[in-house]
Amino acid sequence: MPSVTVQYDAAAASRLLDEVSERSGQNLKACYQCRKCAAGCPVGEESGVTPDRLIRTILVGDREAAVNNLLVWKCVACYTCGTRCPNNIQTARITETLKQMSKKAHAKPLRPRIADFHASFMTATKHFGRFNELEGMAIYETKTALKDLAKGDVKAVIHEMAGQMKLGFQMMKKKRMHFKLDRVKANGEVKAMYKKAKARSEK
Amino acid sequence: MKQLAYYPGCSLHSSSELYDVQCKMVFRQLGIELKEIDDWNCCGATAAAKTDDFLAVALPARNLGLADATGLGEIMIPCSSCYSRTLVAQKTITSDPGLKEAINAELGHKVKGDIKVSTILEVLLPKVRSGEVASKIVKKLEGLKPACYYGCLLTRFPVDVEATDDVENPQGMESVCTALGAKPIDWGYKTDCCGASASVNDADQSLLLMSRIVGDAAARGANCIVTSCPLCQFNVDAYQDKVGEQYGIAKRLPVYFITELVGVAMGLSATEMQVDRHLVDAMGLLKELNLL
Numbered sequence: 001m002p003s004v005t006v007q008y009d010a011a012a013a014s015r016l017l018d019e020v021s022e023r024s025g026q027n028l029k030a031c032y033q034c035r036k037c038a039a040g041c042p043v044g045e046e047s048g049v050t051p052d053r054l055i056r057t058i059l060v061g062d063r064e065a066a067v068n069n070l071l072v073w074k075c076v077a078c079y080t081c082g083t084r085c086p087n088n089i090q091t092a093r094i095t096e097t098l099k100q101m102s103k104k105a106h107a108k109p110l111r112p113r114i115a116d117f118h119a120s121f122m123t124a125t126k127h128f129g130r131f132n133e134l135e136g137m138a139i140y141e142t143k144t145a146l147k148d149l150a151k152g153d154v155k156a157v158i159h160e161m162a163g164q165m166k167l168g169f170q171m172m173k174k175k176r177m178h179f180k181l182d183r184v185k186a187n188g189e190v191k192a193m194y195k196k197a198k199a200r201s202e203k
Numbered sequence: 204m205k206q207l208a209y210y211p212g213c214s215l216h217s218s219s220e221l222y223d224v225q226c227k228m229v230f231r232q233l234g235i236e237l238k239e240i241d242d243w244n245c246c247g248a249t250a251a252a253k254t255d256d257f258l259a260v261a262l263p264a265r266n267l268g269l270a271d272a273t274g275l276g277e278i279m280i281p282c283s284s285c286y287s288r289t290l291v292a293q294k295t296i297t298s299d300p301g302l303k304e305a306i307n308a309e310l311g312h313k314v315k316g317d318i319k320v321s322t323i324l325e326v327l328l329p330k331v332r333s334g335e336v337a338s339k340i341v342k343k344l345e346g347l348k349p350a351c352y353y354g355c356l357l358t359r360f361p362v363d364v365e366a367t368d369d370v371e372n373p374q375g376m377e378s379v380c381t382a383l384g385a386k387p388i389d390w391g392y393k394t395d396c397c398g399a400s401a402s403v404n405d406a407d408q409s410l411l412l413m414s415r416i417v418g419d420a421a422a423r424g425a426n427c428i429v430t431s432c433p434l435c436q437f438n439v440d441a442y443q444d445k446v447g448e449q450y451g452i453a454k455r456l457p458v459y460f461i462t463e464l465v466g467v468a469m470g471l472s473a474t475e476m477q478v479d480r481h482l483v484d485a486m487g488l489l490k491e492l493n494l495l
Contacts, residue, residue: 023256042395042396042412043408046408046411074401074405074408076355076396076398076399076401076408076412077249077252077253077355077361077399078355078359078395078396079355079356079359079360079361080355080359080394080396082359082361083358083359083360083370088363090361090362092361093361096252096253096256099253099254100253100254100255100256103254111404111405113404113405114401114404114405116404117250117400117403117404118249118250118253118254118400119250119254121248121250121400122247122250122251122254122255122258125244125245125247125250125251125262129244129245130213130216130243130244130245131213131245131248132213132217133213133217133218137403140403140404163406167441170441170482171218171441171482174479174480174481174482175477175480176218176219176441176480176482177218178216178217178218178220182213182216182217184242184243184244185242186242186311187244189244189265189309189310189311190244190262190265192309193257193258193261193262193265193306193309194258196257196261196305196309197255197257197258197261200257201255201257
């Protein structure tokens with residue numbers, strides 16, 4: 001992360017800290033920047049941000065940088081940072097929280113494909129109660145292709161489709177592709193959970 | 204025959220159906236019948252955790268309610284992601300009665316939350332330690348040098364739950380492999396992340412992570428990788444050619460499920476276990492070592 005000068009506003013910083021701490025259940029104030037998390041983070045280098053930096057960004061109250069950085073999106077939820085933290089701070093819970101805060105604020109995800117994948121997964125799971133790989137992938141690939149086409153990036157669409165078709169063909173050859181639809185009989189229960197989740201998140 | 208509640212999860216009902224087949228075959232051979240819980244739903248995997256805190260607990264909680272209703276006292280979950288989400292949900296509702304109540308209000312089978320949630324290794328290892336596995340071996344896996352690959356979610360959790368193995372250097376699969384006559388190698392990436400769904404939505408990142416895993420296993424002389432997680436297995440198997448091409452790794456390593464090694468050693472048919480359905484050929488090495 002390039003160094004920037006942040007106008008420190010104590011009240012705003014405290015608001016951001018309280019919000020992230022409460023939603024993630026993590027005590028960010030316990031961080032003393034030992035960077036054990038940074039050493040173990042598998043995506044820190046490519047993100048340009050490590051867990052310790054993310055926590056620091058929140059502590060100084062830079063809301064924009066806290067929500068809009070690659071670590072929030074690229075975090076693979078491997079939980080290495082939190083497992084090694086001497087103060088038991090699970091930064092993966094913080095990235096999950098920031099992602100949800102970013103969505104709530106209708107911010108544009110820095111990595112739309114990652115956001116679209118998780119959204120597609122949840123949509124597919126809601127339909128039948130189980131994640132059907134073909135359905136989930138179809139929802140995801142359609143979303144991705146439409147966005148690429150809207151940008152006029154036909155090459156990206158062709159590249160993505162060619163890659164998926166190659167994998168799909170290999171999977172079919174090895175009988176790893178499944179066409180049977182798996183569904184929950186009492187899916188009303190699953191749908192009721194989704195409804196409740198929506199109501200709770202809007203509170 | 205002893206019965207155990209069993210949650211296969213979505214992966215074992217689709218691209219990793221072979222793992223479902225093998226689990227049932229191997230445990231039947233070891234005197235355990237896996238009773239799939241009726242009408243289970245998706246655990247929400249990482250997607251729910253990243254998008255909605257309530258669903259991340261509520262989805263696996265419904266399965267816990269179904270599992271509690273079996274009265275079997277223990278449920279085995281072979282997929283590391285399903286296992287982790289279910290265990291975390293159980294821990295979360297136990298410490299948050301309000302949340303438990305909100306979830307139970309929607310459920311036919313209310314979740315009590317006291318069933319023992321087990322990994323496949325937790326069920327397998329006592330059978331190894333008691334000598335039962337050894338007594339059923341018909342073929343020692345001589346010449347097999349597996350890199351035991353655990354991935355993330357078997358030992359690391361977002362909340363405080365006790366890991367069932369050493370967090371940084373787990374040994375469960377090594378114990379199983381050694382009992383089967385194989386010689387597991389020492390290596391540095393056994394608990395590293397393969398990227399999971401990043402192989403689809405952040406491909407370059409995932410390929411880089413997998414290159415370290417496959418590269419280290421190959422460099423240290425492993426002739427195969429063995430795992431118990433269907434997501435790890437699929438990634439390292441299906442994307443290995445791409446990883447190899449992009450990162451200059453010439454060797455291709457079959458990625459076995461732990462059940463395949465136990466099954467082959469106990470004389471179960473590799474074809475019936477669907478070992479021929481891997482993307483990196485997994486039958487060739489077994490043939491070469493006279494294990495078929």
